[in-house]
Amino acid sequence: MTALPQRFAGVVLTLFTIFVIDLNQITPLHQLWLPLMLAAGAYLMTQSLMAVAIASGTLAFTHINTTSPFWVESIAYPGIVTLSVGIILTTLMQRFRQRIKATHAARWAQRQRRGKD
Secondary structure, three states: OOOOHHHHHHHHHHHHHHOOOOOOOOHHHHHHHHHHHHHHHHHHEEEEHHHHHHHHHHHHHHOOOOOOOOOOHHHHHHHHHHHHHHHHHHHHHHHHHHHHHHHHHHHHHHHHHHOOO
């Protein structure tokens, strides 16, 4: 409950975006900027960059069209996928290093106890 104001702001931003967005309109506002606002609202609600990166990257990947003259489909979506993959890999590496550090400290403490016995 420590991030309640941010979570409430995320709910407001998400609801606003849902009521404004029209994915049938082929404009950068409706195809790129409002979905990014939705992702920002989701981040504020969940406080999980990994979850937002997975969802955003997956949705952008499914809508990539490299032959499209519309720059959002041919340039922005691949960029979002690249950014999402970077965020996911960085987060996984950080979590892996934290786990290694935690298990290393636990093993070292166990060795110290065995040495004293």
